[in-house]
Amino acid sequence: MAYFRKFFGHLKTIMIHKYWVFYYMLKMGYPIRGFFHDFSKLSPVEFFESVKYWNGKRSPILEAKEKQGLSYAWFHHRGRNKHHYEYWIDGLDGGGDPKVIPFKYVIEMVCDWLAAATTYDGVSPGKVFESEYEWWKRKSETAKIHPITKYMISKILWNFREYYVKYVKDCGMNEKCAEKKTLNMVRNFVQGWKGEYANDLSELM
Numbered sequence: 001m002a003y004f005r006k007f008f009g010h011l012k013t014i015m016i017h018k019y020w021v022f023y024y025m026l027k028m029g030y031p032i033r034g035f036f037h038d039f040s041k042l043s044p045v046e047f048f049e050s051v052k053y054w055n056g057k058r059s060p061i062l063e064a065k066e067k068q069g070l071s072y073a074w075f076h077h078r079g080r081n082k083h084h085y086e087y088w089i090d091g092l093d094g095g096g097d098p099k100v101i102p103f104k105y106v107i108e109m110v111c112d113w114l115a116a117a118t119t120y121d122g123v124s125p126g127k128v129f130e131s132e133y134e135w136w137k138r139k140s141e142t143a144k145i146h147p148i149t150k151y152m153i154s155k156i157l158w159n160f161r162e163y164y165v166k167y168v169k170d171c172g173m174n175e176k177c178a179e180k181k182t183l184n185m186v187r188n189f190v191q192g193w194k195g196e197y198a199n200d201l202s203e204l205m
Helices: 002-028 031-035 044-053 060-068 072-078 103-121 127-139 147-170 175-196
Strands: none
Touching: 002 031, 002 044, 002 103, 002 175, 031 103, 044 060, 044 072, 060 072, 103 127, 103 147, 127 147, 127 175, 147 175
């Protein structure tokens, strides 16, 4: 009985996470990437290890790392999903040489983080824009990510936070309205930024 509870609990968690990623990717103008996000989580190597360590409170990958020293699901996942910055680290024998991540995967990575905070940490839509920006400021200090990619991530998350704070605190909007307006404004920023720098970032698209 406990196994089936964990089995369906993990499956539900995957579907909730995929829903939120698709939601954010749709708003950013990348619905197809959003739809195909994280299908590798349904592969046997990822799914069954995650079922074993699922508890409904945090990522089973973190549980696996703590209890068995590593996660086979994570090794499989990061090697097949280009929206993880770990996918883009080369030269591990030399300490790691991070490469610039293509723009579309940067967007997917940011949406993945927003969705994970909502799915695993219970952060409400809207407030997640502030919490992820603060989380990123801490993470960016040590994360092995190319400086150009860090700049892109910082710029996108900063816009999420600034627009949301503006609409809630300065304009007095309720959280739901502020969230929707923030998503629209950041989508405009992302699409405009992509277009404005198309020549400079053509190799990133």
